[in-house]
Amino acid sequence: MTNQKKNRFQSCLMFLFIFSIIGLLIGLFWLWNSINREVIHLYGEPEKTLSFDKKIFYTTKIYFSGEKLLEDQNNLAEDYFFEILPGETVGQISYRLKMNRLIKDSDIFKDYLIYRGFDRRVQSGYFRVTPEMNGIEIAEKITNPIPDKVRFIILPGWRVEEVASTLQNSGLAINPDEFLAMANNPSPDWLPPGFENLRSLEGYLYPGEYLVDREISSQDLVQTILNNFREIILSEYAQAFESQGLNLHEALIFASIVEREAVVNDEMPMIASVFLNRYAIGMKLDSDPTVQYAAGYNITQATWWTNPLSLQDLRIDSPFNTYIYNGLPPHPICNPSITAIQSVAFPAESTYYYFRARCDNSGRHNFAETYEEHLANGCP
Numbered sequence: 001m002t003n004q005k006k007n008r009f010q011s012c013l014m015f016l017f018i019f020s021i022i023g024l025l026i027g028l029f030w031l032w033n034s035i036n037r038e039v040i041h042l043y044g045e046p047e048k049t050l051s052f053d054k055k056i057f058y059t060t061k062i063y064f065s066g067e068k069l070l071e072d073q074n075n076l077a078e079d080y081f082f083e084i085l086p087g088e089t090v091g092q093i094s095y096r097l098k099m100n101r102l103i104k105d106s107d108i109f110k111d112y113l114i115y116r117g118f119d120r121r122v123q124s125g126y127f128r129v130t131p132e133m134n135g136i137e138i139a140e141k142i143t144n145p146i147p148d149k150v151r152f153i154i155l156p157g158w159r160v161e162e163v164a165s166t167l168q169n170s171g172l173a174i175n176p177d178e179f180l181a182m183a184n185n186p187s188p189d190w191l192p193p194g195f196e197n198l199r200s201l202e203g204y205l206y207p208g209e210y211l212v213d214r215e216i217s218s219q220d221l222v223q224t225i226l227n228n229f230r231e232i233i234l235s236e237y238a239q240a241f242e243s244q245g246l247n248l249h250e251a252l253i254f255a256s257i258v259e260r261e262a263v264v265n266d267e268m269p270m271i272a273s274v275f276l277n278r279y280a281i282g283m284k285l286d287s288d289p290t291v292q293y294a295a296g297y298n299i300t301q302a303t304w305w306t307n308p309l310s311l312q313d314l315r316i317d318s319p320f321n322t323y324i325y326n327g328l329p330p331h332p333i334c335n336p337s338i339t340a341i342q343s344v345a346f347p348a349e350s351t352y353y354y355f356r357a358r359c360d361n362s363g364r365h366n367f368a369e370t371y372e373e374h375l376a377n378g379c380p
Helices: 003-043 052-065 090-099 106-116 135-141 160-165 176-184 218-243 248-261 265-280 288-295 338-345 371-376
Strands: 080-084 125-129 149-154 208-213 354-357 365-368
Touching (some): 052 106, 080 090, 160 176, 365 371
């Protein structure tokens, strides 16, 4: 073969090779374009910040296995509330969804979350998974910034107005004014058994953390709290209150006063004994927190618990002012903790009638039997 023919042959081979490469690239581009269009059509746009190689990787995986995301994912007979914990990875979340039989394939579910960028938008909280949901719907659900269940917290020592004020930013669809009106004037028509005669829910909104449906009504929320109160308090302490000569309402009034008087929890039984001792001999309770309750909201201090109290405050004519009126206030002045309630059920045994804060800023108190000893416990 002459050199001229040889060169011509090599040129033809090179042309065929280049043509084949171009054809292959065109074919691959067409195939990728088809796959990409179909995946976008069925599963949505990919996350824009994905690198090109990751976009190809996750798009291809979803193309071949994504049908699992479109199938009915679970065999639930009723709604299931799935909790996502703060800091959980999408791998951990996908695995737990699979273990709870809410999805069929944890790997493709995780891939889909990354493909859509949902891995960076997953929220913590409780999410309602319904029987008819598929994987895509579950993925969208867990990226909703508002979970289906909300943790509603009542702190010990809050009065009903303080409880109501937290509703606005709680995530619950409850109007604070509606809740407050219900708490201050509950209807016997919907109150749980044993609470029909309540004229105020002050003292009965048991402090704690409540995991409730975001769409819960004011009435259902109150019933949930009261049922919790009944289960814990009535079953455990009713007999102990009777041994102190108190009914439930009286015991809660004492507990609410102890809650607001005490700074250190381990002093609560001793403080309870002081008020019970005063009550037993017909002595006025002389409790600052009852005056604070009567005074109401202090605009200047931006608090419901005015501190310090003025002489004018101490002269407020209110049945809650235990410096003026003998006996117990009409109802509790706050919602007491379990520790305060226990201190009334099982008070310390003492002969004390007085107490005042120590001068060391420890929050503790000096206790006294007589008024003279009480005066002597004053700070220099």
